[in-house]
Amino acid sequence: MLTIDKIYDAKNVLKKIVHKTNIIPADNLGSENHIYLKPENLQLTGSFKIRGSFYKISKLTEEEKQHGIIASSAGNHAQGVALSAQKAQIPCTICMPDSSPLSKVEATKSYGANVCLVEGVYDDSYEEAIRQCKEKNLTFIHPYDDEDVIAGQGTIGLEILDQMDSVDAIVVPIGGGGLISGVAFAAKNLKPSIKIYGVQAANAASMYESFKQGKNIALDHVNTFADGIAVKHPGNNTFEIVKQYVDDIVTVSEDEIAAAILSLMEKQRIVAEGAGAVSVAAAMFNKLPIKGKNVVCIVSGGNIDINIIDRVMTRGLLLSGRKTSFTIALTDKPGQLLGVSKIISDNGGNVVAIDYDNGDPEMAITSCFLKVTVETRNHDHIEKIKDDLIHHGFIIVHERV
Known part of the structure; x- marks a missing residue:
């Protein structure tokens, strides 16, 4: 025993x-x-x-x-x-x-x-x-x-x-x-x-x-x-x-x-x-x-x-909450990436990867999806970036959390 x-x-x-x-x-x-x-x-x-x-x-x-x-x-x-x-x-x-x-x-x-x-x-x-x-x-x-x-x-x-x-x-x-x-x-x-x-x-x-x-x-x-x-x-x-x-x-x-x-x-x-x-x-x-x-x-x-x-x-x-990614639906025209990047940068986020897709058959010919991977501080920081993107008219179709 x-x-x-x-x-x-x-x-x-x-x-x-x-x-x-x-x-x-x-x-x-x-x-x-x-x-x-x-x-x-x-x-x-x-x-x-x-x-x-x-x-x-x-x-x-x-x-x-x-x-x-x-x-x-x-x-x-x-x-x-x-x-x-x-x-x-x-x-x-x-x-x-x-x-x-x-x-x-x-x-x-x-x-x-x-x-x-x-x-x-x-x-x-x-x-x-x-x-x-x-x-x-x-x-x-x-x-x-x-x-x-x-x-x-x-x-x-x-x-x-x-x-x-x-x-x-x-x-x-x-x-x-x-x-x-x-x-x-x-x-x-x-x-x-x-x-x-x-x-x-x-x-x-x-x-x-x-x-x-x-x-x-x-x-x-x-x-x-x-x-x-x-x-x-x-x-x-x-x-x-x-x-x-x-x-x-x-x-x-x-x-x-x-x-x-x-x-x-x-x-x-x-x-x-x-x-x-x-x-x-x-x-x-x-x-x-x-x-x-x-x-x-x-x-x-x-x-x-x-x-x-x-x-x-x-x-x-x-x-x-130290990393996330946003998939954003955009009109495919010059300056869109700059606008997204500036909002993320102004909020203290760090973009580490970008993926651009304009070939999805479900979206309009003039549209694209932009997937942005971002280094963040915590979940509150993610929400702040997300809210600012939406405030500036960007449509977030998917968020990885």
């Missing part, structure tokens, strides 16, 4: 490899909340996962170590297991979804693991890992539904309370539930009054749905760029712990996650992946009853796929 003594034992074992990440004030991420960050993205391998995997592997018998280990992961657990196996000189195979970011695949290989790519999402790689586990007599290192793994993750809860005794709530990303189970168990046992809130991507809300319905359910599919928490089915052990110790679970949209990643980069100089930023997104967009409270958001990982950063930044800019 999971006990607070086991989590303290994990804390002692992890001194060999894990460093205590500092709590960082981040009030600029939410004006009504006292937000602090626990940046596990700065941990070895770029996420908290090294805690659970290293502790679990430290508990293996010599026979289990000789046979070797296997794990399934979308990336962060893979790196944690691979590095832990390397340190213990244990043969290691990792089954990963073929959609895993190349950076995570290559990082896992760099720690000496044999990587097996599996078509589908995490749950498909899990099934393949279990098959190979039985076939080759390997020990399976579960990414979340294992008491030793949960105990390792629970050391984050011990650290938070040790670093900040005035904390009122901890906000935790959820995939399969290993992190929040460990943190909630540790924190609630030491400070029963503390609130523990979980956050999932709305398009991968298996624990959220299970929590709300009171039974462990499996989703048919998940679809989120927060690949680290794209899990169809929560763990059985983690679900039972969550039911007992977690106060509530909320979801955030893809755009809200993107906006949180953008804010963390701009305001805190912290790089977070989608899974790592969901906790901050929930605080930023007022999904939780934390007004005026001292709240620690766990930034669980920073291994973002470099290939999607541009798209993530664009989505974040749009949602936060």
